[in-house]
Amino acid sequence: MMNPRLRSQHWFGGTDLNGFLHRAWIKAEGFADDAFQGRPVIGIANSWSEATNCNAHLRTVAEHVKRGVWRAGGFPLEFPVISLSEPLMKPTTMLFRNLMSMDVEECIRSLPFDGVVLLSGCDKTTPAMLMGAASADLPSIMVTGGPMLRGMFGTEEVGSGTDLWRYWDEFRAGRLDEESWCELESCFSRSSGHCMVMGTASTMASMAESLGMTLPGNAAIPAPDSRRLALSEATGKRIVEMVAEDLRPSRIMTREAFENAIRVDMAIGGSTNAIVHLPAIAGRVGVPLPLSLFDKLSRETPFIANVRPSGKYLMEDFFYAGGLPAVLAQLLPLLHGGAPTVTGRSLAENVRGARVRNSDVIVPLDRPLGREGGTVILQGNLCPDGAVLKQTAASPHLLRHRGRAVVFESKHDLMARVNDPALDVDETRVLVQKLGGPRGGPGMPEWGQLPIPEKLLRQGVKDMVRVSDARMSGTSYGTCVLHVAPESAVGGPLALVRNGDEIELDVPARRLVLHVPDEELARRRAQWTPPPPAFTRGYGKLYLDHVLQAPDGADFDFLRGGPGQDWKPYEPTSH
Ligand code: FES
Numbered sequence: 001m002m003n004p005r006l007r008s009q010h011w012f013g014g015t016d017l018n019g020f021l022h023r024a025w026i027k028a029e030g031f032a033d034d035a036f037q038g039r040p041v042i043g044i045a046n047s048w049s050e051a052t053n054c055n056a057h058l059r060t061v062a063e064h065v066k067r068g069v070w071r072a073g074g075f076p077l078e079f080p081v082i083s084l085s086e087p088l089m090k091p092t093t094m095l096f097r098n099l100m101s102m103d104v105e106e107c108i109r110s111l112p113f114d115g116v117v118l119l120s121g122c123d124k125t126t127p128a129m130l131m132g133a134a135s136a137d138l139p140s141i142m143v144t145g146g147p148m149l150r151g152m153f154g155t156e157e158v159g160s161g162t163d164l165w166r167y168w169d170e171f172r173a174g175r176l177d178e179e180s181w182c183e184l185e186s187c188f189s190r191s192s193g194h195c196m197v198m199g200t201a202s203t204m205a206s207m208a209e210s211l212g213m214t215l216p217g218n219a220a221i222p223a224p225d226s227r228r229l230a231l232s233e234a235t236g237k238r239i240v241e242m243v244a245e246d247l248r249p250s251r252i253m254t255r256e257a258f259e260n261a262i263r264v265d266m267a268i269g270g271s272t273n274a275i276v277h278l279p280a281i282a283g284r285v286g287v288p289l290p291l292s293l294f295d296k297l298s299r300e301t302p303f304i305a306n307v308r309p310s311g312k313y314l315m316e317d318f319f320y321a322g323g324l325p326a327v328l329a330q331l332l333p334l335l336h337g338g339a340p341t342v343t344g345r346s347l348a349e350n351v352r353g354a355r356v357r358n359s360d361v362i363v364p365l366d367r368p369l370g371r372e373g374g375t376v377i378l379q380g381n382l383c384p385d386g387a388v389l390k391q392t393a394a395s396p397h398l399l400r401h402r403g404r405a406v407v408f409e410s411k412h413d414l415m416a417r418v419n420d421p422a423l424d425v426d427e428t429r430v431l432v433q434k435l436g437g438p439r440g441g442p443g444m445p446e447w448g449q450l451p452i453p454e455k456l457l458r459q460g461v462k463d464m465v466r467v468s469d470a471r472m473s474g475t476s477y478g479t480c481v482l483h484v485a486p487e488s489a490v491g492g493p494l495a496l497v498r499n500g501d502e503i504e505l506d507v508p509a510r511r512l513v514l515h516v517p518d519e520e521l522a523r524r525r526a527q528w529t530p531p532p533p534a535f536t537r538g539y540g541k542l543y544l545d546h547v548l549q550a551p552d553g554a555d556f557d558f559l560r561g562g563p564g565q566d567w568k569p570y571e572p573t574s575h
Helices: 017-027 058-071 094-110 125-136 162-172 178-184 200-211 226-245 255-267 274-284 291-300 315-320 323-334 411-417 518-527 538-546
Strands: 041-046 075-080 115-120 140-144 151-153 156-158 375-380 383-390 400-408 430-433 466-468 502-506 511-515
Touching (some): 058 075, 125 140, 140 200, 162 178
Antiparallel strands (some): 151 156, 375 383, 502 511
16 A cells, blocks of 8 residues: 655555565565555664674564564564674774764665664764764664673672773782682673663763653663563654654754753763764754853753762662653753653653652752762863863862873873883873874774873872873773863874973863973974874775864764755655
8 A cells, every 4th residue: 555655655655667676575575565565664773793792682672673663553674784892893983983874874865764763782883873863864763772780790799891990900900819800701791781880882872862862761771671672662663653753853853952961961970972972963963062062061960870980880770760761850950851852742741750769879959979060171272172071980189180291102102101110100190192082093992091000000099190182981980181182193282292291180170281381382393293194095094084073073074964954865766
């Protein structure tokens, strides 16, 4: 039966040869006529991969989405997209986030879908999906894979990454024996799902929910919990309704939605990576998100989620405490409650009745863990276009610090020298690493939690001020200045820092200053030469030729868009 309102009918509804071909070939999969004729076709973009452990259960999630699509009268077609494995993919998944977004966008644009369900999980797969779906702008809804169950090391609860970095330092300092270190390896990842602290995956799942792109409650349901499968089925039902309502990402991901997401990021002590991914997603729908907006909202938004690495608990506890709906309900006075969401209702309507079940995990707004949000934006002559620091995961005694730089010209240089007993370093020094930005890394790797030199670890030093143009894992902690822009590889002032220069960090004043006279910096600049390109062919060259700096989300210049630009979904012209 022809349904002229559906985009998919350009493929399946025609009476000409093309219509015959499209129907004949889909029937090769064993579908009967009435399985797809006249029904909305729902693409299920699946970033499942056995090489991405965080997403390895998404085939099961997809089956439950399909159940919902069938029940609502739609026709589901699951399709693969690139998967980005944070632990296994080298040199860094961030190098490939934009590539994945292009894969998602072009699959949505070129295939006969009326609506799309986006299945993601591991860090970069969520922003890449949202970027691609925003650019394609067909009705879209997301299900993330959910966090793992809490890690257990004996009777101690341990969180992905966060506790690993801590134990690694203990091991390096000789305070953890070899046997315990080996035992620890099996204790962190004991179920399906993504990292279960408020790392980048949990943060970006929370951003997707705050933006209104998931059903309420999606972000925190643990991966193995049956409620995630029930939510997946409900999502499958809902996308069919969204197609009928023509509810597209451009109607949901508005400026108000992004401001809501930034507020939530600040309130949950979210990953610094959100400060890169949100501008990239917003750039696809023509919404500018300057770093100054992040800092303004950070100053006005209390920190209320007591979850590692900024707090005490894990994502499982966060779910039992009410999850993101409880946070949103708490924050409503600060949010744009009328922002539309995939449910067809407003954000405020979605969280009506949501309550906090454990006020030690999600604390009241009037008794916050911190008066300000998790992340701050720094300015100064060392970072003319800004830098990022997660104050809730930093050491209070280092938030105002002045010290002489110990400079590493690259990650390679750092690995070669940082543990050298002869390295001239003490806990007052500022560790600086160059060539970690989008072009320098390349791909802006998560190198920003520079290792504390082993000789200082053995003296009991646990944190130092560290400065780089790299990112840091959302699971990490420490007084780490990140995303320094412009990056050193393009000649930002970070490129000019030398051993012994004095650097001043003043977080309350939002300042990062290199105390070197302008004339001396000009002299050094005249001597500076850019590093040779890391790639001269292939995708790597495309990346180097087009990647933007961190404040623009490290997206490609040619992928940014917005209303009025050529971003309509493709439709066959002849059928
Ligand atoms: Fe995938 Fe941490 S490794 S979310």
